[in-house]
Every structure is written in C-alpha cells, then in structure tokens.
Amino acid sequence: MNRRSLLALPALAAMARPAIAQQRPTRLIVPFPAGGATDAVSRLYAPLLGQRLGTTVVIENRPGAGGVPAAELVVRAPADGLTLLLATSSIHSTAPATGANLPYDVEKDFTPLALIGAAPSLVLVSRTVPVNDLRGFIAWAKARRGQVNYGSSGVATTPHLNGALLDSLADLGMVHVPYRGTGAVYAELLRGDVHVLLDVPATAATHIQAGTVKALAVTSAQETPLAPGIPTGEAAGLPGLVSETWFGIFGPANMPPALAARLTEASQAAMADADLRTRLLGLGVDPRAGDGAALAGAARVERERWTELVRRLNIRATD
Template identity: 90%
Template sequence: MNRRSLLALPALAALGSPATAQQRPTRLIVPFPAGGATDAVSRLFAPLLAQRLGTTVVVENRPGAGGVPAAEVVVRSPADGLVLLLATSSIHSTAPATGASLPYDVEKDFTPLALIGASPSLVLVSTTVPVNDLRGFIAWAKARRGQVNYGSSGVATTPHLNGALLDSLADLGMVHVPYRGTGAVYAELRRGDVHALLDVPATATTHIQAGTVKALAVTSASETPLAPGVPTGEAAGLPGLVSETWFGIFGPANMPAPVAQRITEASQAVMADPELRARLLGLGVDPRTGDGQALAEAARTERERWSELVRRLNIRTAE
C-alpha cells in the first residue's frame, strides 16, 4: 500500500463508519447567509449527502467579503473530506476574473469534487420599453445609443458582467447603472428609469409573473426548464450570449484520491434523486450531475470568459 493510500485511510474511516461519523461530522461551508438561494440548495443537498456517506453533514454559513472567509476555512482545513465548500461562480470564476485580491489560488488550493447545478440569467426589460423580443430590443437600443441603460446589483457582479456581455455582443452603447442589490433595480424597472437587467430566474420569475418586466432571452446554451418558452440568446438573434452561475462542491487541495472519489460518487448519487432535482428547479437551479473535472471545466470556462471581457472593457471593481 502506498503512502497516499495510507493517508486516505483515516478519512475514509471517518466518512464510512457511523460511530466515527457521529464524533466528526462533515462540515459543508456555505459562503452566503441563511435564507438565500445557495443556502437553500445546501440544505436540500446536505441530508442526502449524509445518507450516502453514512455520516452527519452540518451546513455552516460563513457569509461576507465575496465568499473569501468561507473559502479560507476550506483551504486551511485538513484534506480529509470532513470540510467541504458549496461554491458558486462568484468565488472561483467572477472574483479572480475581476482582479479581486484573494488569499488563495483558485486553481491550486482546492480539489473540485462535483458539479451539482447551474442557473442562467434572463434578459429582462421594463414594460415601458416598446419591444417584445431581443431583436426588437437591440434595434430599439441602437436607435437610442447612449440613452439606454441596464442596471445591476453592483460593479463587477454577475448582473453587471452579463449586462456588459449583452452590450458588447450587440454593440449597443448602453450605460451601466449599479445599485446595492437587484431589489432596487426592479423598482427602477417598474418606473421605466432602468431599461434592462440580466438576472437569475430565482428572483426574476416573481416579477415576470407579476407583469412588471418582460423576459426576452435566457443565457443558457440550450433551452431550460427554468425559463419555459423563453428563447436562448442564439435563438433570439444574439449568438455568444451564454452565461451560467454554477454550483459545485470543493474540498481542500491534495485530497487523497479515494476520499475525493467517495465524495464525488456520493454527490452524483444525490443528484440523481428525482425529488431533489424537482425541488432544485423550484429554487431556480438546473440540476447537474458532474464530477470534479466537469466542475473544474465549468469554473475555468466562466473565469476565462469574464477575464477576457473585463480586460477588453477595462471593468474595474470600483467605478
């Protein structure tokens, strides 16, 4: 038996032995406060993961500072599989792409374990904008270059980057208007002071159903049950308008292969549960069943996309 296998034995025992598991629960670190969408995902996922691992999985919320404190907890933990991170694009894709100063290397200091979900954004416009499809909006905005704006939840946030991507692809010359959270943007959309917003279905659906905004396109690569009847960017006339916020499980760097494999396989089994998948869709998350490589690729693809956009448009974290 080689040294790596010997190192893996204690961690495997902790994950596989009910008696040991009761003493040493697995901590699932969530970089957002209780009550949010990511927290809701974690609380659906954790008990099913616990069943698969034969252990207790405790959700631990560590909000604030763009997810850095939560990620640091995992980076500094032993690589025994007992401390995991439920990460989203903000930590491994958006933050490094926008030049945030991070106390860790997102490529080297984590072990990607499982991709569990993704959420695209919807291109939303105010009901005061006299169009009903993306082609119409592009033509309308081009005819008013410099007079049309899009809102976001802040500089260098996902809504900002998505809006900048739309603006760049269609060459619209829109003005970015950052707010503190999307709630304020929706209020301005209702009044017609903001013309457009790109936001996830979890928060957009209520406003669409209320008739206060119109959904013109979805940024997924293909049609999604999260936005039935809403065309993709390509189908709506704008190829390249593809962006998803992903959800995935990471551990610390240098996890022994048997430990990582056990958590990956358990996560994949959890994601095959039909009831869980249905409940995730209700939260605005499209369930995915991907291994560590799929998660690493999703994170890298998004990071490279936003890095290129940030460099080209000179987007800075403080405007």
C-alpha cells in the first residue's frame, strides 16, 4: 500500500462511521412484562416497522411502577429515533389524570409519532341481573340505588374509571368494589355478588362465550369489529359512554421534524399490512394508522375526560 493510500484511510474511516451508526438497532421500550397484551402488540408490530425503516427494531421490556421508569428512559434518551416508547393510555392519560407523581411532563417531554390501535371496553353484567340491554340495566340499577355494585381491578385503574363514568352518566349511585385483577371480579360476577364490570373484549370474550356474563354495550365511539352485534353506549341509550385504551409510539422531545415524519410514515406503512391488522384484531386491538397529531389528540381527550371525572368524584390513586 502506498503512502497516498495510507493517508486516505483515516478519511475513509471517518466517512464510514455515520453509516455504521445508522445500522444500530432501534429500541422499542415496552412498559409492561413479556407475555402481556401490550407486549404481544409490540411483537407483531416491531418487525414490520423495522422493515419499513430498513433496520432492526428490538423490543425491550421495562415493566414496573405503572410504566413510569420505561417512559422516563425514553424521555432521557437522545432524540435520534433509536429509542421509542410503545405507550398506552395508562402512561399519558390515566396516570396524569389520577394525580400520579410523574418525573416528566406528558405534553412537553415526548414527541408523539404514531397511533397504532385502540381497545374499547364492554359493559358486562352478571347473568343474575334480569336485563338484556343497557336501558334495562339503568332502570334496574336506579330502582336499587346503593345496592348495585361494580367491580374493578383496583382503584384508579381503567375498569374503575370506566365504571365510575357509567355510574356518573346514568346517575345510578352504584358502589365501587376494587379487586386485585379482573379475574377475581369475574368469579364474583358468576356468583352474582358483583353486578357489573367494564372490561376489554380480549379478556371478556371467554366469559361471554361461557355464559358467565352478558355484554350490553361497547364504549367505542362507533361500532367495532371487536364487538360484533353489540351496540355503542350512545346507541344503547347512554350518550357520552365513550372510552378507549389506545396504543401509540412516542419518542423523546425535540426530535428533528424530518426524522419524526420518517418514523410516522414507516409506522403507517406497517399498519397498512393486512396480516398485521388481522392479528391485532385477534389480540383485541382495533388497528389504527394515525399520525402524531392523532396520537396526541387521543391522549389529550382521554386525559381531559379522566381528569374531570377524577376531580369531580375525588378519586385518588392512593386510596
């Protein structure tokens, strides 16, 4: 090798570094354990996102503390598109609404990139409740004010907030009974000790098919393939009974607009895959292909709804 070639090596190496850096995998931080619903969504979505980006998307589960450590990890990451958060309503909508002490600002410290799906809840009643539609349940519960209860998986959880929303809109005077997980609630529904539960179709389906519960309405704004034949809250007689757990992708704040646009476009291209959409429906998630504005809007609407309800009813996550 001649002297000119030797002198050229450092320059060539410097040129190669950015290309090598761009080959680093993208981390998709999932704030829940492996094996759960959000993790399952990530494992269907990540490979297709990686294909559209021309890179590998590696899933990194960071469960615990309501997803706060996972979200904080993304907040503190460089805004280079290599660390993303698969968030749900619990992080950007429910937690701030219920007064959780968060080490970040959900509006200012993230870049919303893409909405990828949503899951409504079903209004489920025990087979011991002698009604078959929501109007009938409202009339039945009003006649037994203070004697009808609704179960949840814990104080300030989504089933609790949904139950409180139903109770407030219909002015039923129901009693909230929190449990550790919805599994215990279904056992009480079977016995008739709990009268109503609002739960997502993915876990409710088995109990509906087994005849343990009756589904009276779905909390989506429009009819959904996740609950065929089940009317929306408005169609069933209770306007305003709208609530969805959304799934979306966020990056750190201050991402360059061109980079954010590239990630959004890649996500929308991934969400156009017919097989992915079918498999998400199988998980109980209605696929969406929204951009960052759609995600920010969904998070804000849910956050404002729950903030108003929590303040009015004095619901506290520490109760």
